[in-house]
Each structure stands twice: as C-alpha cells, then as structure tokens.
Amino acid sequence: MIEMTKMTIWAVTIIIVFLGLFFGLTSFYIVEQTQQAVVLRFGEIKNVRTEPGVYVKAPFIDNVVKFEKRFMIYDIPVERVITFDRRTVLADTYAIWRIEDPKRFIETLGTMEVAMTRIDDIVYSHVRDVIGTYSFSEVLSIQRLKILEEIKKRSVNSLKDFGISIIDVRLKRTDLPQENTQAVYERMKSERYAMAAQLRAEGEKEAQKMKAEADKKVSIIKADAQKEAEIIRGTGEASATNIYSEAYSQDIDFYELQKTTQIYKDSFKNSILVIPNDSPLLKYFYNIK
C-alpha cells in the first residue's frame, strides 16, 4: 500500500509539473526587443504589443503573430525608367521600411511576402512617375535629392494605410542601358581626342609664338646695333672731317698744292704719258743746241 501511495504521489507530481509547464508555455508569450506582436482570437484582433516583455494570453484560443520591429531593407529590382527628355535609365532603388502599425499591417497585408510585393509595386510606380517628370541631367544633378525626397514622400503616403512606414527611398544606381553606354564611351573618346588635338595645336602655337618672338628680338638687337654703329661711324667721320678742315683751313693754297702733287704721284701708274714738246718740263730739254 505504501509503495502504491508513493507511486501515485510521483505520478501526480509529474502530471502537475507537465501541466504547469504546458499552461505556462501556452498562456505566456515573450515579445523580443526586436519584435512586435498581434494577438488574434479566432481571427479577431484582441491585442497589439509593440513593447518587449512577457504577456499573458488565453491558451489555445489566442494566437500570437509576431512581426519584425527593426528597419528592413527592401531592394527593388532594377527597372527601366524613362526621363522627361525621353532617355532611358536603369533605376536601381531600395527602400528602408518598418512595420509601424502591426494591426493595420495584419489587416491589410497579412504576411511579409505580400507586403514586399506591395512595396515593390508602390515604390516602383512612384520612382517611374517622379523620374518621368525630370530630365536626365536633372536626375544626375543636385535635383536628385529633391527627386528622392518626392519619391519618399509619395511612398510614405501610399503605404501609410498598410501600417508600413517608409523611412527612406534611395537610388542605388542610375545607369544607362548598354547601348547608351557605348554611345557615351564614343563621345568620351571623341572629346578626349579633340582635347588632345587642341593641346598639341596649342603647343605648336606657343612654340611658333616663342620662335617668332625670338626672331623678332634677334632682328631688333641687330638693327639696334646697326643703328648705333652707323651713329658711331658718322660721329667718327664727322670728327675726322672737322679735324681735316681745321688743319687745311690754315693754308688752302698749300693744301691744294700738296693734294695736287699727291694726285700726280699716285694716279699715273702704268699709263701712257704724252708730254707736249712745249711743256715747261721740257724747257731745258730743247735748250740744248
């Protein structure tokens, strides 16, 4: 009998422990720091828990659905978008989002998968619409921030009703389609070659200019020297003339005599000299009888 009682006590204890554990596990639930939860009773929303902690629920009847509370990234696949000036760009966008209102979220979307498709549809359509009103160069300019702000604002508005908050929409890439890329390469090449040609031509120009300037300098230096030289020569000749006239003016007759006799001496070399027989030179020549 004692044995039996002991056995019963054991069994009862074990059953109680298991039941306790079972009820404990089914009537309490923990919401983690990174989570938020919605309590459903037969599909009806009973409670929304956005703060972490331990909560009580009715076992079996209540169903707890937990959602992520952190910021999540949704990388939207690359899409072709046409700008206002009819150019195609590949827009690679992503959105940072979080579940703001779990009640709304579960009512309108239910699961993460559905939510993602919805975000994709909505953000993409805004990306297309907004970029479509700007030109390609505007997309590439400081306007880009304005464009993103506009896409973000529109997306926030559209997704508010789904309990989703869009924190940010950003353009990861705005690339050109392959065929345009080739065209850009060609343009870049031609621009560079043009630049190279210009640089070379400018070098030539500069060189010509420098050479011409050097030539000019050479001419000026020579001409200046020539001028100076002529002046020096002139001055020299003038001084000489002055010296001559000063000296010769002392006796013009003697000068004439001297110069004439000098001419006689110098100017009859290898000539035929015809002396008339009545020349005074021969006055003694004919006197001999």
Next chain:
Amino acid sequence: MAEYEVFDPVDPNDEFKEYSNDRKHRWRNIIILVIIIAVGAYLLTGVYQVGPSEVALVKTFGAYSSTTGPGIHLHLPYPFQSHVIVDVRTINKIEIGFRTTSSGRTTSYVFVEEEAEMITGDQNIISIEAIVQYRVSDPVDYAFNVIQGDDLVKLTSESVLREMVALLELEKVLTTERDKVAMETARRIQEIMNDYEAGIQIENVYLQDVTPPDPVVPAFDDVNNARQDQQTSINEAQRYANDVIPRAEGEAVKILNDAQAYAYEQISKATGEAERFRIMLEEYRKSEEITKNRLILDSIQKMLENSKIKVISEKGDTLNFINIAEVMGDD
C-alpha cells in the same frame, strides 16, 4: 580474485529477488540522473561567453536590460533571460566596385563593373573602386534598430557615392575633387546612419582606384601624351630662343666694336694727317717758293717713274697712232 566471485555459489531464487530489487534501484538512479542532466542543461542556457572584441546585451523577457563585457557570465536561464552578442571593436570593410577573394595565401581582386561604373555630372562614365570602413558604435541601437547592418551600410555607401559623383564633372572627380568626394561620402553616410539610429560609426571611405572606363583609357592616355607633346614643342621653342638671342647679342657687340674701331681709325687718320699737314705747312712757310717747286718736281718725277710709256709729242693727238692694246698688252 575475480574468478572466485564468478563461481560464488548463490541460491537462484535469492538471486532473482536481488535482481528485481536491483533493477528497481537502477531505474530510479537513471531517472534521477536524467533529471539532473536536464536541469543542468537547462541551467547551462544561462551561461554565456563574450569574446575580447564583443559585448553581450542581456534581455529579460525579451526586453533589453543590461550590457556585459568580455568574459564568462551567467544570466537567468531560458525563458527568463537571453542575450545577443555584438562585435564592437572589429572594423568591418565594405568593397564597392571590386571584391577581394582570398584562396589560401594568395589574395586576388575581382573587378565588378556594374558596381564600379558611375555617371558623372557631365554625363560621362567613370570607374571607381572604394572601401568603406565602419564599426559598431552603439551595440544597443545596432542590435535592436536595424536588420542586416552590413547590407545597410553597403547600399547606403553605393547610393551616396553615386550621388556625390553625379554632382561633379569627370575631370574633377579624376583630379582635384577626389579627396573631397571620399570625405563628403563618409560624412553623408554617417548622417544617414545617424538618421536610422543604426549605431554605426563610419571610420573611413577610401577611393582606391578612380579611372576612366577601360574602353576610353587609350583616349585619356592620348590626352596625357598630347600634354607631353605640348611641353616638348614649347621646350624646343625655348631652346631655339635660348640659342638665337645670345648669338644675336654677340653679333651686335661685334657690329658696335667694328663701328667704334672704324670711327677711331677715321679720327686717328685725320688727326695724323692734320698733324702732318701742320708740320709740313710750317716747313713750307720757311721757304715757300723752293718747297713749292720741289713738291711739284718731286711729284712729276714720281709721275714719270710710274708711267709705263712716255711720249713726247708736238700735238696732243699722238695717241691716235698708237695701238694701245698692243702696247699695254702684257700687263
């Protein structure tokens, strides 16, 4: 010793009794052991280890309650407390435009074209390889506010870098503004991370390789060559100028010296002749008539000596009869 025990004679009935009693005991022992192990294992869920570069965030019923540093620690077992470990020291690296792949000892880099190529403000394409370094500065924010922190930094970096490049012209990105792009990118990523309260600190943004895209590299090289050519032309011209001008200056000096010499010669000659004249005049004046005659006769004598043929004629037309060519011939 063991042999004796094996052959120890025991009553079979007795043995059976003993055996059933033993079995009961053994079962109880096993159950107790299992319970101890289970409880032990359960308590072990409260033991955790934190590495030297890490911190652990302890959560009580899912809510963050405290932070602990490196070492072995204990918290209440599941489901009362749990922990998350976050690395707060290690600097993480994000690569844009390339990937490092290391197999064993060799490290190689793979170029990722679609990530590296960006459009500049003047609608050209540039290829940029960059590294973004970051670390977790606030483990609580990092663990509880964002998911996929690494991806978040990567996407943000890519988009910010493109944004910066799209604001500048190709030439500037390649040259002067390069450092500014890196700095501005780092600043902007940090701003965005702060907005997200991601607990991430951007340490550095390095632009590794900023080049024109491969297909246009020859054209860019040509521009560099053209720059060299330009300089060469200018240098050549400079050389020409350096050669020609000093020569001209030398020539100018020569011209001037020649002229000065000429002038000096003229003046010297004149002075000399004038002096000679003066001296002779002085002598002449002493005996004017004789000197005059002497000078005339001297000159006539010289004149006669110098002439090749002397003719005495009655009339001045004698020359008409002389064959001049024959007479002067062999001169």
